[in-house]
Amino acid sequence: MTDRLAELTRLFPDLKLSTDPGDMEHHGRDWTRRWPPSPLAIAWPASIDEVQGIVRWANQQGVAVVPSGGRTGLSGGAVAANGELVLSLDRMNRVLDFDPIDRTLTVQAGMALEAVQNAAREHGLIYPVDFAARGSCQIGGNVATNAGGIRVIRYGNTRQWIAGLKVVTGTGELLDLNRGLIKNASGYDLRHLVIGSEGTLGIVVEATLALTAPPPPSQVMLLAIPAMDALMKVFAEARHRLRLEAFEFFTDRALHHVLAHGAQRPFDDAYPFYVVSEFDAADAEAEAAGLAFFEFCLAEGWVVDGAIASSDAQAAALWRLREGITESLAPHKPYKNDVSVRISAVPAFMAEMQALLTREYPDFDVVWFGHIGDGNLHINVLKPTDIDNASFVEQCEHVTSMLVDTLARHGGSISAEHGIGLVKKPWLGSVRSEAEIALMRGIKAVWDPNGIMNPGKLL
Amino acid sequence: MTDRLAELTRLFPDLKLSTDPGDMEHHGRDWTRRWPPSPLAIAWPASIDEVQGIVRWANQQGVAVVPSGGRTGLSGGAVAANGELVLSLDRMNRVLDFDPIDRTLTVQAGMALEAVQNAAREHGLIYPVDFAARGSCQIGGNVATNAGGIRVIRYGNTRQWIAGLKVVTGTGELLDLNRGLIKNASGYDLRHLVIGSEGTLGIVVEATLALTAPPPPSQVMLLAIPAMDALMKVFAEARHRLRLEAFEFFTDRALHHVLAHGAQRPFDDAYPFYVVSEFDAADAEAEAAGLAFFEFCLAEGWVVDGAIASSDAQAAALWRLREGITESLAPHKPYKNDVSVRISAVPAFMAEMQALLTREYPDFDVVWFGHIGDGNLHINVLKPTDIDNASFVEQCEHVTSMLVDTLARHGGSISAEHGIGLVKKPWLGSVRSEAEIALMRGIKAVWDPNGIMNPGKLL
Numbered sequence: 001m002t003d004r005l006a007e008l009t010r011l012f013p014d015l016k017l018s019t020d021p022g023d024m025e026h027h028g029r030d031w032t033r034r035w036p037p038s039p040l041a042i043a044w045p046a047s048i049d050e051v052q053g054i055v056r057w058a059n060q061q062g063v064a065v066v067p068s069g070g071r072t073g074l075s076g077g078a079v080a081a082n083g084e085l086v087l088s089l090d091r092m093n094r095v096l097d098f099d100p101i102d103r104t105l106t107v108q109a110g111m112a113l114e115a116v117q118n119a120a121r122e123h124g125l126i127y128p129v130d131f132a133a134r135g136s137c138q139i140g141g142n143v144a145t146n147a148g149g150i151r152v153i154r155y156g157n158t159r160q161w162i163a164g165l166k167v168v169t170g171t172g173e174l175l176d177l178n179r180g181l182i183k184n185a186s187g188y189d190l191r192h193l194v195i196g197s198e199g200t201l202g203i204v205v206e207a208t209l210a211l212t213a214p215p216p217p218s219q220v221m222l223l224a225i226p227a228m229d230a231l232m233k234v235f236a237e238a239r240h241r242l243r244l245e246a247f248e249f250f251t252d253r254a255l256h257h258v259l260a261h262g263a264q265r266p267f268d269d270a271y272p273f274y275v276v277s278e279f280d281a282a283d284a285e286a287e288a289a290g291l292a293f294f295e296f297c298l299a300e301g302w303v304v305d306g307a308i309a310s311s312d313a314q315a316a317a318l319w320r321l322r323e324g325i326t327e328s329l330a331p332h333k334p335y336k337n338d339v340s341v342r343i344s345a346v347p348a349f350m351a352e353m354q355a356l357l358t359r360e361y362p363d364f365d366v367v368w369f370g371h372i373g374d375g376n377l378h379i380n381v382l383k384p385t386d387i388d389n390a391s392f393v394e395q396c397e398h399v400t401s402m403l404v405d406t407l408a409r410h411g412g413s414i415s416a417e418h419g420i421g422l423v424k425k426p427w428l429g430s431v432r433s434e435a436e437i438a439l440m441r442g443i444k445a446v447w448d449p450n451g452i453m454n455p456g457k458l459l
Numbered sequence: 460m461t462d463r464l465a466e467l468t469r470l471f472p473d474l475k476l477s478t479d480p481g482d483m484e485h486h487g488r489d490w491t492r493r494w495p496p497s498p499l500a501i502a503w504p505a506s507i508d509e510v511q512g513i514v515r516w517a518n519q520q521g522v523a524v525v526p527s528g529g530r531t532g533l534s535g536g537a538v539a540a541n542g543e544l545v546l547s548l549d550r551m552n553r554v555l556d557f558d559p560i561d562r563t564l565t566v567q568a569g570m571a572l573e574a575v576q577n578a579a580r581e582h583g584l585i586y587p588v589d590f591a592a593r594g595s596c597q598i599g600g601n602v603a604t605n606a607g608g609i610r611v612i613r614y615g616n617t618r619q620w621i622a623g624l625k626v627v628t629g630t631g632e633l634l635d636l637n638r639g640l641i642k643n644a645s646g647y648d649l650r651h652l653v654i655g656s657e658g659t660l661g662i663v664v665e666a667t668l669a670l671t672a673p674p675p676p677s678q679v680m681l682l683a684i685p686a687m688d689a690l691m692k693v694f695a696e697a698r699h700r701l702r703l704e705a706f707e708f709f710t711d712r713a714l715h716h717v718l719a720h721g722a723q724r725p726f727d728d729a730y731p732f733y734v735v736s737e738f739d740a741a742d743a744e745a746e747a748a749g750l751a752f753f754e755f756c757l758a759e760g761w762v763v764d765g766a767i768a769s770s771d772a773q774a775a776a777l778w779r780l781r782e783g784i785t786e787s788l789a790p791h792k793p794y795k796n797d798v799s800v801r802i803s804a805v806p807a808f809m810a811e812m813q814a815l816l817t818r819e820y821p822d823f824d825v826v827w828f829g830h831i832g833d834g835n836l837h838i839n840v841l842k843p844t845d846i847d848n849a850s851f852v853e854q855c856e857h858v859t860s861m862l863v864d865t866l867a868r869h870g871g872s873i874s875a876e877h878g879i880g881l882v883k884k885p886w887l888g889s890v891r892s893e894a895e896i897a898l899m900r901g902i903k904a905v906w907d908p909n910g911i912m913n914p915g916k917l918l
Contacts, residue, residue, distance in 0.1 A: 102803045175895055180870070181800070181872055192618075196648055376641070414645065416642040420645055436646075445905075
């Protein structure tokens with residue numbers, strides 16, 4: 001133990017702390033695997049007091065702090081590769097309060113998203129943010145990245161569901177932001193500044209989450225789409241005729257990997273594109289609207305095959321085709337692009353990007369999928385086994401620099417929902433102006449004057 | 460003309476500028492009438508270039524700038540009483556773009572809310588933020604105050620509908636924030652920092668507004684409520700059974716003034732409290748639910764009389780009872796409280812506040828109304844004719860100081876939707892902690908280092 005850690009132990013004798021190599025390895029990285037973990041130590045505070053104490057100690061000792069949730073991030077935002085103290089929220093994972101009139105659930109930041117969803121359901125309500133990492137990711141990390149996922153089209157991002165937030169700033173001050181009020185016009189809404197700040201301003205320690213009534217029964221439909229330019233026509237039609245819960249797309253290459261990973265083949269034939277859509281189907285009329293939508297798209301030639309789930313098990317099987325993609329790609333160490341444009345720009349952007357990627361990645365397996373109803377595409381480039389990691393990333397980043405130009409022409413963003421972290425930092429300037437970045441740096445200096453909060457990430 | 464204004468004219472020969480006493484009087488104040496207007500001049504820029512130029516000139520000359528929209532604000536946020544240049548957005552009032560796929564409307568900041576609503580309707584969509592000042596207030600001011608109103612219960616505040624924002628900072632930099640993207644995880648969301656900042660960080664010059672599909676046909680119902688403690692029971696029942704568009708309450712004193720101002724009496728008898736509610740009634744089933752809700756509340760004794768509008772004209776007449784209140788009170792120079800608590804805290808808070816106001820204002824006419832489904836109450840104290848303005852305000856502020864303690868005990872806010880401006884500034888510390896205020900000041904210094912943007916307001 002270093003002197004600095006000894007001092008921390010002296011100040012907080014009950015604080016759980018580890019320098020065990022296994023812990024350091026495990027908690028020093030996120031789902032990116034690019035940076036070898038090298039933290040100073042891992043701390044598991046059990047209270048807000050301990051979090052504040054750690055931050056004050058870190059300021060005195062000049063130790064950088066990496067706030068650490070489920071570490072399911074894909075941008076390196078939770079990596080500790082430079083002697084940082086990892087501050088894990090794992091032990092702060094309880095429900096603190098439920099209010100049936102306000103319809104709010106107050107939880108500690110270390111609670112897993114799925115546990116939050118379950119707690120809401122126990123009260124007959126839902127917390128509607130949802131995505132595949134639900135079992136591991138934590139609500140504090142969801143806030144720090146403004147997590148999106150598969151229901152954004154209906155419910156928006158995490159931002160929309162945060163009624164209150166307790167945050168420990170970079171100087172160790174505890175802020176109790178908005179306190180669950182629906183209306184509160186009392187100056188800058190610092191809550192919204194913290195949401196999406198990737199742990200660079202402070203540490204989220206508690207959140208008061210707005211819940212809502214469950215949606216009506218829904219139907220899940222899988223569509224086979226013959227050509228890229230039909231995708232957004234199908235989407236426009238679906239949005240016009242149905243009340244959408246989700247509208248997700250993936251390519252034949254994505255289906256290939258998810259089938260190889262154990263999912264069930266949905267159609268006898270193969271098609272270039274697929275859509276999984278879920279929509280309200282409370283009554284016979286709404287169900288008929290779903291069928292009419294399908295038949296219209298079929299007649300137009302925008303859809304060439306389809307399946308409607310007639311049981312929960314079938315719905316789950318159809319969803320698995322989309323939700324299993326990320327896991328099925330993981331063994332191939334994918335280089336991940338997570339881009340967005342306005343939905344009106346999707347067709348032109350996709351065409352241009354496909355031309356670019358076909359030209360630049362002639363030999364790589366490129367897998368497309370994503371939340372196309374939000375203008376958000378995930379483009380995963382799989383690492384061929386005969387190329388080493390470093391040169392693979394180098395080649396991919398070369399293409400990313402070209403992709404960034406395409407994005408800029410279409411008014412898009414290099415990070416739709418993964419955040420900037422370490423991975424996208426070289427391209428922050430492609431989506432935010434110099435003036436914006438200068439303001440961000442200035443704001444960070446106000447919140448974290450000694451620069452100890454997740455340094456090197458984002459900015 | 461001073462030398463400073465001569466310099467401005469030299470730099471921008473085409474800039475519309477006035478020091479006419481009538482203009483100064485008219486544009487130097489908002490709907491508060493407490494501060495005698497005393498601006499340096501009024502400027503009406505016609506372009507973003509001119510706005511940037513004015514701000515750069517103001518920095519060089521050390522002139523304070525008050526951004527000015529429809530000046531319908533109730534907190535003094537747009538008052539120019541100290542030789543400021545009033546920067547009016549009146550001439551920047553055009554629609555710039557509509558995108559049917561993105562469902563966004565891009566407008567200049569000086570466009571009136573009602574004009575925005577009409578432009579959306581022309582495209583078969585709605586911009587759902589709405590309140591009585593719709594004809595005069597401007598979208599830039601709506602953003603600067605995060606305007607709320609009568610549909611928040613269904614659609615949220617202005618914040619929820621801002622997909623992109625162009626802002627000129629206190630140094631004259633133009634920011635193009637978020638550019639209409641649905642998903643964009645690329646650092647601090649400065650858009651949300653500007654929303655609600657009351658012109659203290661910069662000037663909103665353009666907004667890209669998200670639109671949505673119109674709601675189904677609705678019904679408007681007026682309910683007579685015999686006792687305060689029944690109000691929130693009726694609300695809970697309505698929220699449970701109906702899909703609410705609005706749930707507004709007012710007292711017999713409010714009805715008295717709105718009737719005196721020309722509205723039509725709804726019931727033969729008088730009752731202590733009233734609720735106007737609007738809810739979806741797309742089909743016979745939904746209409747029946749409305750009736751069942753009413754009959755249930757009647758049977759419980761929570762409601763003692765009611766009326767359902769059977770035509771648009773009747774609906775408008777019922778709404779006028781609520782929407783006409785502010786105008787009917789204006790001749791009485793009301794001292795306005797605009798407070799909020801979590802809705803679970805409303806009953807206890809209201810009881811305590813009523814006791815306080817009855818004790819402290821035995822001789823004043825106190826009028827309650829507001830968005831009770833959002834936990835937001837407007838309490839207007841009317842000025843007796845035999846008291847002068849200054850001592851009336853002084854007496855009211857004395858009571859506000861006590862009200863603030865009550866609010867604090869119930870976790871509430873001294874400003875629900877009017878903002879802090881000049882009027883609520885003495886009590887900012889009751890709702891925001893010292894640490895929060897210090898962060899706000901630090902952020903303001905980053906955006907506006909010379910302190911020229913609406914100085915003295917909010918902070």
